[in-house]
Amino acid sequence: MTRIDVREAITQAHHEEWARxxxxxxxxxxxxxxxxxxxxxxxxxxxxxxxADGVPPNPGAWLTTTANRQAxxxxxxxxxxxxxxxxxxxxxxxxxxxxxxxxxxxxxxxxTCCHPAxxxxxxVALTLRMVAGLTMPEIARAFLVAExxxxxxxxxxxxxxxxxxxxxxxPSAEDLPARVSGVLAVxxxxxxxxxxxxxxxxxxxxxxxxxxxxxxxxxxxxLLPDDGEVxxxxxxxxxxxxxxxxxxxxxxxxxxxxxxxxGTWDAALIAEGHRxxxxxxxxxxxxxxxxxxxxxxxxxxVHTSARDMRDTDWSQVLALYDQxxxxxxxxxxxxxxxxxxxxxxxxxxxxxxVDRLEPRLARYHAYxxxxxxxxxxxxxxxxxxxxxxxAIDLAGNTAETxxxxxxRDQLR
Amino acid sequence: xxxxxxxxxxxxxxxxxEEDAAIDVFNERLQAEGHWVFAGGLASPSAATVIxxxxxxAMLTDxxxxxxxxxxxxxxxxxxxxxxxxxxxxxxGSKHCNRKVEVRxxx
Numbered sequence: 001m002t003r004i005d006v007r008e009a010i011t012q013a014h015h016e017e018w019a020r021x022x023x024x025x026x027x028x029x030x031x032x033x034x035x036x037x038x039x040x041x042x043x044x045x046x047x048x049x050x051x052a053d054g055v056p057p058n059p060g061a062w063l064t065t066t067a068n069r070q071a072x073x074x075x076x077x078x079x080x081x082x083x084x085x086x087x088x089x090x091x092x093x094x095x096x097x098x099x100x101x102x103x104x105x106x107x108x109x110x111x112t113c114c115h116p117a118x119x120x121x122x123x124v125a126l127t128l129r130m131v132a133g134l135t136m137p138e139i140a141r142a143f144l145v146a147e148x149x150x151x152x153x154x155x156x157x158x159x160x161x162x163x164x165x166x167x168x169x170x171p172s173a174e175d176l177p178a179r180v181s182g183v184l185a186v187x188x189x190x191x192x193x194x195x196x197x198x199x200x201x202x203x204x205x206x207x208x209x210x211x212x213x214x215x216x217x218x219x220x221x222x223l224l225p226d227d228g229e230v231x232x233x234x235x236x237x238x239x240x241x242x243x244x245x246x247x248x249x250x251x252x253x254x255x256x257x258x259x260x261x262x263g264t265w266d267a268a269l270i271a272e273g274h275r276x277x278x279x280x281x282x283x284x285x286x287x288x289x290x291x292x293x294x295x296x297x298x299x300x301x302v303h304t305s306a307r308d309m310r311d312t313d314w315s316q317v318l319a320l321y322d323q324x325x326x327x328x329x330x331x332x333x334x335x336x337x338x339x340x341x342x343x344x345x346x347x348x349x350x351x352x353x354v355d356r357l358e359p360r361l362a363r364y365h366a367y368x369x370x371x372x373x374x375x376x377x378x379x380x381x382x383x384x385x386x387x388x389x390x391a392i393d394l395a396g397n398t399a400e401t402x403x404x405x406x407x408r409d410q411l412r
Numbered sequence: 413x414x415x416x417x418x419x420x421x422x423x424x425x426x427x428x429x430e431e432d433a434a435i436d437v438f439n440e441r442l443q444a445e446g447h448w449v450f451a452g453g454l455a456s457p458s459a460a461t462v463i464x465x466x467x468x469x470a471m472l473t474d475x476x477x478x479x480x481x482x483x484x485x486x487x488x489x490x491x492x493x494x495x496x497x498x499x500x501x502x503x504x505g506s507k508h509c510n511r512k513v514e515v516r517x518x519x
Contacts, residue, residue: 117495164517165413167494175496 006051013059014043018133018217020060021067023105026168032112032158034071036130042067047381087200106131108168110216114183114383115166122157123186127155131219132212142193142209144201183220184233184293187213191237196397204399210241228280232294235276239300242269253406254399258309270304277301295324314343331360347377365394369404381411387391414491414518415498419511421485424456431510438508443488447501453486485511489518508514 025035042063056062113126121143128134128142140150160166173180194209213248217234224230242372246260280294299320306312323338334357342350351374354367361367372387388408395401427435442448457476464471476483488505492498498515506513 115495117499163519164492164498164515167496169494169496171496 001203003051006055008044009055009059009160010043010050013046013063014133015215017060017063017204018043019109019131021108022130023062023109023132024064025067025071026109026112027105028068029071029075030168032130032161034065034074036158038067038071038074039063039133041070041181045070060126104223107170110183110220110223111170111179112161112166112168114179114186115161116179116182117164117166118157118160119406120189123154123182124189125150125153125156127186127216128190128212132216134212142206144199180220180224180227181229181291184217184229187217187220188293190216191240195240196400198396200396200398201403204252204254204397205244207244210237210244213237214241228283228288229291229293231276231280232291232297235273235280235297236278236293238269238273239297239304242266242273242304248399251402252399253403254397255403257303262308265304273297273304274301280308291322292324292328295320300326307342312343314340328402332364334368335361335364335370339370342374342377347374349376350374363394365391365396365400367391368394369400370405372407376411384408385411413493413498414489415495415502416516416518417488417490417498417502417505418484418514418516419453419488419505419509419510420482420514422482427453427509432492433509434496437504440502441504442488447490447492447497449489449491451486451488454484457483475477482512 021039021042022032025038026032026314041187045066046059046063050056091179093188099102110127110131113130114123118126121329125139125143128139134142136151137147138140139154140147143150145153151316170176174365191210191213194206194211194213197204199308214234214237216231216239221227221230242265243257243260245264245266246262247255249255251284277294280290284290284294299317302316302320318337318340321333321340322408324333325337335354338350338353351371354371356375357367368391369386372384375381375384375387385408388404388411390409392401392404395404439448439451440449440483459477462472462473462475486509490498490501492501495515496515497515502513502515
């Protein structure tokens with residue numbers, strides 16, 4: 001086996017086994033800190049040993065055994081130092097699991113990391129560390145936080161989980177939908193940061209984050225195959241990710257949907273996304289009301305089914321937005337709905353709808369960018385330019401700023 | 413595992429008779445379900461006295477240790493197996509006493 005093969009085997013084991021190793025150690029030792037450290041040591045040992053000894057036939061079992069040994073060593077060392085040190089243990093394993101809930105340590109780990117008693121940014125950091133296996137520097141870079149600050153955030157979170165006894169458990173059937181939606185919110189946030197980075201300090205698109213979000217959502221889909229919103233979010237991510245090759249121009253500008261070269265879209269991702277959307281449509285036809293991710297996925301399925309902008313079934317898009325607005329009255333949804341309105345009823349009707357959102361979206365760059373585009377289409381150049389200026393002021397993404405600037409300058 | 417549920421309020425005045433009655437109902441439930449340890453309402457912060465006896469003489473200061481708009485109006489100490497149970501009970505408590513609450517674990 002070559003050095004490269006071994007490195008690939010380690011990377012693959014890291015992707016496939018990290019969460020499983022951390023999760024099984026957390027259950028066994030009741031302590032996230034010990035589990036994380038021992039898992040990290042086990043992978044470090046693999047990096048040292050596998051090139052010389054060869055990749056073990058069952059890497060997952062090897063890693064779990066090695067990590068277990070590391071954890072026991074650490075506990076022995078600490079017990080010698082202080083017998084009372086580990087009296088606070090996480091509680092876990094309430095018998096018996098509720099019906100229909102799959103019992104998997106990784107699922108417990110995910111629900112613990114995404115617990116609603118933790119701040120959203122903490123949930124994101126903890127999930128990326130414990131479940132996705134990203135290193136502290138990687139997570140710090142991803143969110144432009146100093147490494148020490150990110151380290152502290154994760155350390156404090158682990159301390160709270162332990163001191164407050166956040167349980168290591170899959171929530172009861174009654175709490176499950178709300179808790180799953182909390183987990184999905186974490187994954188969607190990671191995905192969105194990768195889809196359109198919010199800061200000028202990073203690349204405009206960050207495929208490593210979208211890939212990580214998709215990988216984690218696939219894992220949750222495997223663990224909760226009957227959850228419609230999990231399927232919906234996965235479909236949504238796949239259908240958006242499929243368009244990534246067309247989203248940045250050679251000149252580094254963000255390319256809007258109507259200008260994208262649809263031939264470069266990823267057909268395999270689209271096919272998979274469409275399959276999931278069809279699965280959820282069948283469920284909806286059988287009377288299961290779809291949630292917001294399923295509706296968003298359906299909207300993206302309409303876009304990815306069209307040959308171009310004009311071929312898009314806008315009345316279908318608008319009907320889906322109407323359904324979404326009833327579920328989620330957020331002004332951002334209303335803004336996106338107005339874009340569909342522009343295609344069906346013209347820019348004037350759409351502009352009236354957009355203007356009504358001003359009190360709530362005045363600080364949101366996409367609000368001004370949408371207004372600017374509509375004003376341009378209406379031939380109101382001066383107002384359009386002013387709206388582009390505001391959008392450029394508020395936008396953080398470099399590729400988006402470049403595209404807005406060019407559109408503004410074309411008005412001259 | 414024990415948790416302190418602090419009742420936080422930002423207006424003068426004690427609980428209304430309706431709120432008191434709702435709190436009684438909740439307390440009975442805590443007792444019946446084995447979560448009850450202790451609970452009590454507190455007089456207004458203006459009735460507090462701070463004492464510092466780390467030096468030679470005990471220093472007395474009139475008023476609460478922290479002047480703030482929000483103050484501790486009362487508390488529960490409950491027994492719960494984990495934070496999920498404690499949070500559920502605290503949510504019920506908040507509803508019954510009609511105030512915001514904070515959940516904090518004992519060491």
